[in-house]
Structure formats: C-alpha cells, structure tokens
Amino acid sequence: KRIVIFASGSGSNAENLIKYFKTHDKASVVLVLTNNAKAKVLDRCKNLEISALSFNKIAFTQTNDVLNLLHAAKPDLIILAGFLWKFPENILNAYPNKVINIHPALLPKFGGKGMYGMHVHQAVVTNKEVETGITIHYVNENYDEGATIFQATCPVLITDTAEDVAAKIHELEMKHFPLVVEKLIS
Numbered sequence: 001k002r003i004v005i006f007a008s009g010s011g012s013n014a015e016n017l018i019k020y021f022k023t024h025d026k027a028s029v030v031l032v033l034t035n036n037a038k039a040k041v042l043d044r045c046k047n048l049e050i051s052a053l054s055f056n057k058i059a060f061t062q063t064n065d066v067l068n069l070l071h072a073a074k075p076d077l078i079i080l081a082g083f084l085w086k087f088p089e090n091i092l093n094a095y096p097n098k099v100i101n102i103h104p105a106l107l108p109k110f111g112g113k114g115m116y117g118m119h120v121h122q123a124v125v126t127n128k129e130v131e132t133g134i135t136i137h138y139v140n141e142n143y144d145e146g147a148t149i150f151q152a153t154c155p156v157l158i159t160d161t162a163e164d165v166a167a168k169i170h171e172l173e174m175k176h177f178p179l180v181v182e183k184l185i186s
C-alpha cells in the first residue's frame with residue numbers, strides 16, 4: 001500500500017512512519033508534501049531518500065496542483081502529521097475515508113483551529129487535566145472533528161509543565177502511530 005504524508009514543521013512523526021515502513025512491508029511512504037518550504041521535514045526526507053515537495057496556498061486551495069500530485073502518487077492512505085492548514089474539500093472528496101490526522105490531545109478536548117503543538121499542552125496544564133493523550137482520527141471538513149480511530153492516554157502530574165506533557169505525547173506518538181497505520185492499511 002502507498003502512503004502520502006502531509007507535514008508542516010519538524011516532521012518527527014513523518015520520519016518515524018517513513019522508517020517504520022522501510023522495514024515493514026505492508027506499506028511504504030511514497031511522498032511527503034509540505035506547505036512550508038523551510039520545514040525541517042524536508043531535510044529529514046532528503047536524509048531518508050524520500051520524495052518531498054512543498055506547495056503554496058494557491059496550489060492547495062485554488063488549483064488542482066496538489067490534487068494532481070496526489071493522483072500521480074496513487075495513495076491508499078493520506079496521513080496528516082503535524083499539518084497545519086485546513087484540508088480542502090476537493091481533496092477529501094477525491095479520497096473519501098483515506099485521510100487521517102494525529103492530534104496531540106484526547107479529542108474532542110483541546111481541538112479546533114489554533115489548537116496545535118505547545119498551545120495544546122499548555123491548555124492541558126492550565127486546565128489541570130489529570131490525563132491527556134493522542135487521537136488518531138479521520139479528517140472531515142471541520143478541524144479535528146472526524147471519527148476517532150484510536151486514542152492512547154498518559155497521566156498529567158500536578159508538577160508537569162507543558163514541555164513535560166509534550167515529551168509524554170511525543171513518546172505515545174512514536175510508539176503507536178506506525179502500528180495504528182499498519183493495522184488500518186492491512
């Protein structure tokens with residue numbers, strides 16, 4: 001099976017998925033797409049010898065350029081891993097039930113526009129949550145609202161900072177995301 005990943009920043013999840021599927025034969029990552037030409041994910045892909053391209057907002061939302069890149073890549077699954085732009089409906093309609101996202105909290109808590117990265121972890125700490133976690137879910141036309149596929153949790157201690165929470169979430173993501181994708185695609 002063929003996986004295409006969208007990422008906007010560091011790309012540690014993209015790298016983890018790429019590496020996992022280099023040694024597990026159910027799927028492979030064939031292309032990484034980013035909206036940020038300076039994103040660290042592009043360096044990671046270069047080192048891992050995975051095709052990667054950046055695109056701008058017009059190509060994404062007003063033309064079929066990105067859709068055509070996808071059609072050429074023939075993905076069985078499209079994974080958003082730290083991708084920060086809203087996913088356009090024309091692409092969702094072309095790949096129904098084939099676009100998934102990972103969110104660093106237990107949706108429906110701490111989701112929606114503006115809730116990404118450290119903003120999420122800071123909100124978890126400020127709200128005095130006793131647990132948080134990750135949500136892997138289908139993508140629909142609203143931010144962070146598609147059907148849940150998988151969740152995993154971790155405790156939040158009263159002494160935890162947002163950085164501490166981020167580290168725990170990172171660990172959950174590294175452990176579970178490739179396994180959930182493998183299961184989904186098999």
Ligand code: GRF
Nearest residue numbers: 010011012013082102103104
């Ligand atoms: C991850 O925490 C992911 O859950 C979220 O954005 C972060 C991306 O990190 N949606 P990275 O770019 O994969 O390192």
